[in-house]
Amino acid sequence: MVLLQISEPGQSPEPHQRRRAVGIDLGTTNSLVATVRSGTPETLPDDKDCHLLPSVVHYAADGTVTVGHDAQSRATEDTLNTLASIKRFMGRGTADVKMLGSQLPYELVAGDSGMPNFRTVAGHVSPVAASAEILRVLADRAESALDGPLDGAVITVPAYFDEAQRQATKDAATLAGIKVLRLLNEPTAAAVAYGLDQGGEGIIAVYDLGGGTFDISILRLSHGVFEVLATGGDSALGGDDFDHAIAEWCCEQAGLGTNLDPGQQRQLMAVARQAKETLADQVEIGITVSGWQGRLDRETLNRLADPLIEKTLRACRRTLRDAELTPKDISAVVMVGGSTRMLRVREVVAETFSREPMVDIDPDCVVAIGAAIQADVLVGNKPGDEMLLLDVIPLSLGLETMGGLMEKIIHRNTTIPVAKAQDFTTYKDGQTAMAIHVLQGERELISDCRSLARFELRGIPPMVAGAAKIRVKFQVDADGLLNVSAKELNSGVEAHIEVKPSYGLNDEEVTRMLRESYTHARDDMQLRALREQQVEADRLYEDLSSAMSQDGRTLLNDKEYHCLEVALADLKQVRDSTSHREIARHIEMVSKTSEEFAARRMNASIKKALAGHSLDELDRDI
Numbered sequence: 001m002v003l004l005q006i007s008e009p010g011q012s013p014e015p016h017q018r019r020r021a022v023g024i025d026l027g028t029t030n031s032l033v034a035t036v037r038s039g040t041p042e043t044l045p046d047d048k049d050c051h052l053l054p055s056v057v058h059y060a061a062d063g064t065v066t067v068g069h070d071a072q073s074r075a076t077e078d079t080l081n082t083l084a085s086i087k088r089f090m091g092r093g094t095a096d097v098k099m100l101g102s103q104l105p106y107e108l109v110a111g112d113s114g115m116p117n118f119r120t121v122a123g124h125v126s127p128v129a130a131s132a133e134i135l136r137v138l139a140d141r142a143e144s145a146l147d148g149p150l151d152g153a154v155i156t157v158p159a160y161f162d163e164a165q166r167q168a169t170k171d172a173a174t175l176a177g178i179k180v181l182r183l184l185n186e187p188t189a190a191a192v193a194y195g196l197d198q199g200g201e202g203i204i205a206v207y208d209l210g211g212g213t214f215d216i217s218i219l220r221l222s223h224g225v226f227e228v229l230a231t232g233g234d235s236a237l238g239g240d241d242f243d244h245a246i247a248e249w250c251c252e253q254a255g256l257g258t259n260l261d262p263g264q265q266r267q268l269m270a271v272a273r274q275a276k277e278t279l280a281d282q283v284e285i286g287i288t289v290s291g292w293q294g295r296l297d298r299e300t301l302n303r304l305a306d307p308l309i310e311k312t313l314r315a316c317r318r319t320l321r322d323a324e325l326t327p328k329d330i331s332a333v334v335m336v337g338g339s340t341r342m343l344r345v346r347e348v349v350a351e352t353f354s355r356e357p358m359v360d361i362d363p364d365c366v367v368a369i370g371a372a373i374q375a376d377v378l379v380g381n382k383p384g385d386e387m388l389l390l391d392v393i394p395l396s397l398g399l400e401t402m403g404g405l406m407e408k409i410i411h412r413n414t415t416i417p418v419a420k421a422q423d424f425t426t427y428k429d430g431q432t433a434m435a436i437h438v439l440q441g442e443r444e445l446i447s448d449c450r451s452l453a454r455f456e457l458r459g460i461p462p463m464v465a466g467a468a469k470i471r472v473k474f475q476v477d478a479d480g481l482l483n484v485s486a487k488e489l490n491s492g493v494e495a496h497i498e499v500k501p502s503y504g505l506n507d508e509e510v511t512r513m514l515r516e517s518y519t520h521a522r523d524d525m526q527l528r529a530l531r532e533q534q535v536e537a538d539r540l541y542e543d544l545s546s547a548m549s550q551d552g553r554t555l556l557n558d559k560e561y562h563c564l565e566v567a568l569a570d571l572k573q574v575r576d577s578t579s580h581r582e583i584a585r586h587i588e589m590v591s592k593t594s595e596e597f598a599a600r601r602m603n604a605s606i607k608k609a610l611a612g613h614s615l616d617e618l619d620r621d622i
């Protein structure tokens with residue numbers, strides 16, 4: 001495995017030639033922009049000295065768009081036109097967000113990209129366009145702080161984002177006129193912010209609990225270099241869920257029904273959130289909602305929070321298992337995200353990993369800071385340095401082979417960027433085209449995997465089956481985007497496709513697909529063996545049938561011919577059996593029975609080749 005160096009943050013010798021690069025943490029709840037100035041990474045504030053920009057966008061009837069605190073303050077009175085938690089919709093299909101829809105007071109309409117759009121008074125708005133508004137505000141902030149246009153940005157995404165979600169994020173940046181240097185996994189950015197490359201050796205867990213997402217990453221640090229061993233998490237679990245739990249508790253206590261209007265709901269959520277955040281410093285707080293007054297203490301908060309925190313721990317244990325590690329192997333735990341301010345979270349994480357987590361850098365800013373450090377290097381402000389962080393892909397990538405089987409080319413948890421090639425061949429004589437079907441998933445049958453893209457390689461010169469050599473190359477770039485190319489090596493014809501998968505795979509699906517791949521592993525292996533034997537049987541059947549119709553009558557006597565005919569008929573029948581061993585046995589039998597025939601055909605073709613040549617000529621050639 002290649003390990004790549006991570007550089008130390010430092011100063012450029014010629015500050016006036018520095019290029020303007022920023023790191024942007026595009027969060028579900030809050031977003032931030034950071035840059036490296038005078039060798040020090042720092043987040044940039046707005047004109048009210050506020051660093052966090054609430055990821056909220058308001059659309060007015062006259063087309064005015066407001067972002068951040070101003071938008072947030074309109075949420076209560078103009079709920080339908082105030083978009084929050086936009087990130088949850090990025091790269092998601094309509095089916096995925098149905099379950100979210102019931103929680104969120106927006107109107108969703110079908111969009112043309114497959115992503116649902118928000119209906120606002122200013123028209124339909126896509127999640128990509130709304131995210132672009134947030135990114136633009138941050139870019140403007142940075143451009144005025146840095147006195148000029150940006151040369152590029154590193155934008156962070158949850159480690160669990162699939163290709164569609166990453167692509168949507170990139171699209172949003174492009175729409176905002178920002179040059180994306182790279183998309184970077186949030187936990188990986190946090191590790192960079194802590195400068196953990198300066199430390200010794202060990203395995204680091206990055207625990208990121210934000211407003212809407214939870215990510216856990218396991219990194220190995222050795223000789224100042226990071227390697228991502230595994231990532232996991234839950235993109236539908238975060239501080240918002242704690243707020244919901246508190247809000248429900250308030251409703252119960254206050255005897256409020258569940259029929260609150262969207263405005264009341266928002267107000268209740270705001271109160272719940274405020275209470276939760278205050279309880280990080282206080283042991284008890286008074287709450288007032290809809291005329292009801294009560295008190296929430298830390299003990300009650302902990303009781304409400306524990307089931308949610310336990311969910312994050314389950315994801316941690318699963319991810320450790322993926323990396324074949326136990327909590328004892330972890331030498332440092334980095335805390336990221338506003339929700340890790342909750343004392344209970346820190347306590348339970350400390351217990352789970354048997355060590356105190358790192359909380360020195362503001363958990364809100366740590367991701368943006370890491371992104372800024374990397375942006376500074378990528379934009380070329382540190383000549384001679386190269387920083388490439390290694391991330392992993394969450395599900396295996398591969399393609400369809402004969403029999404409807406999934407052939408994995410890049411296995412899950414492989415570090416990226418990565419390129420892998422594998423050679424394939426044609427199935428039929430004279431085959432001039434090949435359908436390439438790109439898939440994602442862990443199962444053996446393509447029907448159990450997710451289809452990402454299809455394309456065709458055409459213009460293969462006609463050859464006998466198995467003679468063409470088609471090299472299929474899978475390339476996943478540092479942003480996690482996939483490029484597939486296919487090339488016939490004898491003729492040089494090629495085709496390729498950049499995979500922009502249909503929107504719609506969420507974490508639950510990833511988790512489900514993984515779980516199914518474990519529970520069905522044995523069945524899958526048997527099915528795979530069966531399909532392989534069936535493909536083999538079909539091939540033998542076709543080859544032998546065509547050989548018999550060409551030469552059978554001339555090279556075989558009646559008895560031999562009949563014998564082979566019977567063997568073939570048998571093979572055809574057994575081919576549909578459910579036992580791969582049975583099929584294998586018949587393949588072997590038929591091959592044996594036809595050996596003599598094959599030998600005679602070989603002789604006949606040699607004789608034919610020799611016909612017309614004199615022995616002298618032959619002597620010269622030998």
Ligand code: ADP
Nearest residue numbers: 027028029030210211212239277337338339341
């Ligand atoms: P995201 O990455 O999803 O944008 P952040 O990392 O900004 O989220 O975290 C936002 C979440 O952190 C919100 O749910 C917020 O309520 C929570 N949070 C912020 N401060 C505190 C605190 N003191 N105690 C508990 N939760 C907090």
Ligand code: MG
Nearest residue numbers: 027210337367
């Ligand atoms: Mg975050």
